[in-house]
Amino acid sequence: MARKKLDEIRPEDDASARRTPMREFSRSLPMSLLRAREAVMRQFRPSLRNHGLTEQQWRILRALTAVDEIEVTELARVAFLLGPSLSRILRDLEARALIERRAAENDARRAVVSISAKGLKLIEAVAPTSEVIYAAITKRYGARKLAELQEMLGALEASLAGMGSAGEAEVEAED
């Protein structure tokens, strides 16, 4: 495992109880990603809100339009939601009759979900505006640059995929 040799990486730790300077913080990678995403979502939220949808509900309905039906676990993976969040949202969407749910054939544990006609209708009402917004963003930022950005984001994800969190060593103290 690659774990030592990282000790010498921070030469700017000046002596004495100096407050660790670190990155200027506003320039840290997580902050950059957070702000970029927020800048993007700020464009979409008002439109979704006008249709009574949250970002996550939209993600789910959107994912459902791409398939006939799908198991909950797979839906969680595709819509990138944690199980508990998905559970709650599906309950609400089902109550609003935007989706339908049934049990899987061979396995009573699994639930299978699909979008309803009403849900489809809602999606079709929202999609045009979303497309306009997406097109506007693409135009502003540049289609080529956008594609490049997405590729770099994918690469980042990939390069971190098998990196078993360095902070884990600290855990062994408890239980």
Place this chain on the structure above:
Amino acid sequence: MARKKLDEIRPEDDASARRTPMREFSRSLPMSLLRAREAVMRQFRPSLRNHGLTEQQWRILRALTAVDEIEVTELARVAFLLGPSLSRILRDLEARALIERRAAENDARRAVVSISAKGLKLIEAVAPTSEVIYAAITKRYGARKLAELQEMLGALEASLAGMGSAGEAEVEAED
């Protein structure tokens, strides 16, 4: 607007009741940003958790180490948190004696916050691990590429800055 030419992207959509194809969804910009950020934060969360801090609490304490004191509104801007979230978190951090709060001199509405000695100590306990993780990410992804990514994220943010959300037109129906 660009909406046709997308029809041929999904050859597995059988005919009938055409569901709007749109981007393949998992490749949408918001999803790319979300997944990338999650991949990054997944690395940091365990360490923060071991020290009893959430990501947002860490952001706040981290921002406070860079200044002597700061007004709440300004802190919200720097730590990129909404007022209500910040209010709650400051209440908790103050209860844990990790920060201190006082009223501004000339304006009783404003509150001024600073990190306490205890808070500083906590930061100094967490920072080394965070640095190691950040260094590992940088090494994996490549320092140059990382810088380029950050620059592109900043540019995206900037290009969307003055873009008054296209969905707003739909609002006029209510109120």
Place this chain on the structure above:
DNA sequence: GGGAGATGATTAACATGTTAAGTGAATTCC
């Protein structure tokens, strides 16, 4: 200098993120 409006911060209310625990159904393994 006092009232209307603006401002800074908090509270309220609801939805989601996050981890842990619970529940019922399938698998495994002797």
Place this chain on the structure above:
DNA sequence: GGAATTCACTTAACATGTTAATCATCTCCC
């Protein structure tokens, strides 16, 4: 073939995101 384990959710509990409403100042302006 039945107890132990694993699996697919679901609930629970707490923290944050998000918008609206509230509260206490402050400012402006007459």
